[in-house]
Amino acid sequence: KNQVEQSPQSLIILEGKNCTLQCNYTVSPFSNLRWYKQDTGRGPVSLTIMTFSENTKSNGRYTATLDADTKQSSLHITASQLSDSASYICVVSPRQAGTALIFGKGTTLSVSS
Amino acid sequence: NAGVTQTPKFQVLKTGQSMTLQCAQDMNHNSMYWYRQDPGMGLRLIYYSASEGTTDKGEVPNGYNVSRLNKREFSLRLESAAPSQTSVYFCASSAGETYGYTFGSGTRLTVV
Numbered sequence: 001k002n003q004v005e006q007s008p009q010s011l012i013i014l015e016g017k018n019c020t021l022q023c024n025y026t027v028s029p030f031s032n033l034r035w036y037k038q039d040t041g042r043g044p045v046s047l048t049i050m051t052f053s054e055n056t057k058s059n060g061r062y063t064a065t066l067d068a069d070t071k072q073s074s075l076h077i078t079a080s081q082l083s084d085s086a087s088y089i090c091v092v093s094p095r096q097a098g099t100a101l102i103f104g105k106g107t108t109l110s111v112s113s
Numbered sequence: 114n115a116g117v118t119q120t121p122k123f124q125v126l127k128t129g130q131s132m133t134l135q136c137a138q139d140m141n142h143n144s145m146y147w148y149r150q151d152p153g154m155g156l157r158l159i160y161y162s163a164s165e166g167t168t169d170k171g172e173v174p175n176g177y178n179v180s181r182l183n184k185r186e187f188s189l190r191l192e193s194a195a196p197s198q199t200s201v202y203f204c205a206s207s208a209g210e211t212y213g214y215t216f217g218s219g220t221r222l223t224v225v
Contacts, residue, residue: 043216
């Protein structure tokens, strides 16, 4: 069964610190892996999209990595800010045409001052 | 601002009532989607429309119908609301399967 598992479920860090969120998936084959940020009460916003052949993709202080061999991805946030407090969702797109995206349950990040 | 607009933002229904959730995008995207988000679960696809004039069922279509009115608009209808349909509903659009999705801000629906 195609699944996307994220860890940790929640995380609290101090402002200015770095953190790394994990995503393990069983989807195979897949065409791309995405990371979204969802603020409370808002819709998800795309951070990065990586194809199966890419290893890393950056968007400002956000850097996503992908290891297709181990079926793992991570999202690294550098120098965290209060505005980074949100849910971060890992999404995998199966390669089979017409197959829906598979969403992880998300990691809730709280950045405190 | 360009994006996906959903209405209403909040709605309370009684069991058995019907309603339509509206969604419009102004990015000229071909594909549009309806998702529901429940606590402790990932977003689940209800219906999608790969292009104007086509609609297909997603993972959880029971109890819902959709209409792709034109390229901009994609509505979701609940004919007879049930408490199990209490959820946050998101509409999204994209230029295609390999492109990122743009999500609306959501409709929080409560069925009592």
